[in-house]
Amino acid sequence: MSRSVVSAHRPRSASPGRRRLLATALAIVGLVGSLVLDAPVAQAASYPSWDDVVAARGKESAKQSQIVEIRGIIAGLAAEADAARAEAERLGEAFQEAQRDALRAAEKEQALRDDAEEHAEIAEASAAQAGRFAAQMARSGGADVTTSVITGGEDSRDLLYDLGALSKLSEQAERVETAATTDASVARSLTAQADRAALKLADLAQAAQDRMGEAQAASDRAQAATDEQEGNKSRLEAQLTSLTSGRATTEAQFEKGERIRKAEEERKRKALEAEIARQLRAQQAAAAANQGGGGSAPSAGGGGGGGAPVGSGSGSGWVRPAGGWITSGYGVRVNPYTGAVAMHDGLDLGSACSSPIVAASAGTVEYVGRYGGYGNYVRIDHGGGVKTAYGHIVDGGFRVSPGQQVGAGTLVALVGSTGNSTGCHLHFETHVGGGTVNPVGFMAARGVGF
Structure with missing residues (x-):
C-alpha cells in the first residue's frame, strides 16, 4: 500500500499517539507484503553456499547442523531421482501393456478382414460357376428335354441320358449356389466382426497413445531429476567433506577440481563419440562397397546376410539399423528372460555393447524412454502407418529426442542390455497399420538383408 493512499484516509489533526500507532500498523503491513512478494518459488532443494559452509566451520553446533542439512539434501536428491525413475519404469510398463493390446487388436482386425475377403472371393467364384452351370443347362435344352421324351423324335435312350445329365448339372448348380450364398454370408459376418474390432482398436490405440504421452513425460521428469542430482551431488559432497574432515576446502578449490574433473569427462566423452562415429563410418563404407560390388541379394531367411554392417541398404531409403547376426526371430517363442511363451514383436540382433543404432529410414522420433521389458526404447514414425x-x-x-527429424542412417542410440535382457543386443521392430510384421520380410522387400 502506498503512502499517498494511506494519507488520503488519515485525519488532518491526529494525536502523536495515534500517529505512532498508525506508523506501527503501516510497518507491519509493509513487512507482511514484503514477505509475500519476496517469498521464494518452491524448488526441489535449497542448496547451501560455500560461504555458509565456511561460516559453519567456526562453530561446532552450526557445523553439525550444516552437516545434517547437506546429508539430508543429498539423500533427498537421490530419493527424488529414484522415485522419478521408478515412476518412469511404471508408466513405461503401462505403455507397453497398452501398446501390446493395440497391436494384438490390430492383428485380429486384419485377420478378420483377410478372412472376409477370402470368403467373398470364394463366394464370387462360386456364383460365377453357378452361372456357368445355368448357361450350360440352357444350351442343353433345359425343360425342352421332357417335351422331346413325350413327343419322340429322338432315341429314347439318348433322351434319358440327356435328362440324367441335366439332373446332375442341376444338382451341381444348386450345391455351388448354396456354397456361394454361405460364403457370402460368412464374408458379411466377418466384415461386421472386423468393423466392431476396428472400433475397439481405435479405443485401444488411443489408450496406447495416452500411455505413451504419460510415459514420455515421466521419462523426461526422471532425466531432469537425475540431472539435478548429478549437477549438485559433487559440490554437496565436497562441502560435506570440508565440514567432516577438518580440511578447509573453499569454493575456489572446489571449482578448480571440478574443472579438471569435467575436462577429463569431456575428453572421455569425445573419445567415445569419436570411436562410435569411426565405427559407423567404417561400417557404412563397407556397406556401400558391398552394394557397389554387386553382392548377393538379401535373404529372407533368418541367417542370410547376418554379418551385414549397420547402415547397409540398397538405395531404397532403408538401411540396416545395427550390426550382428539374428539371435531371436519374430513370432511366438519362449522368452529367454522370463521363461514364458509370448509373442516376440521384433527380431534381436546380437550387436556389441555401446555399438551404434541408426534410424532404419527417415522419419520423426515419436518416443524416447522406458518401455517395459524392452528397457530404454526409441520409436520412429516414418509416415503412412509405418x-x-x-x-x-x-x-x-x-x-x-522426441519430435526430432532423422534420416536413414542417423545415429539414434547405443546398444545395451536394459529391461528384460540377458546381454547386449538390439531388439528391432517394424510396425505397419497399427500391428507388427516380421522385420526380415519387411526389410527384404526394401532391399535390406540381415
Missing part, C-alpha cells in the same frame, strides 16, 4: 522401434538401449545411450 513405424520402427529399437529396444534395450544402454542407460545414457539416447542420441535423439
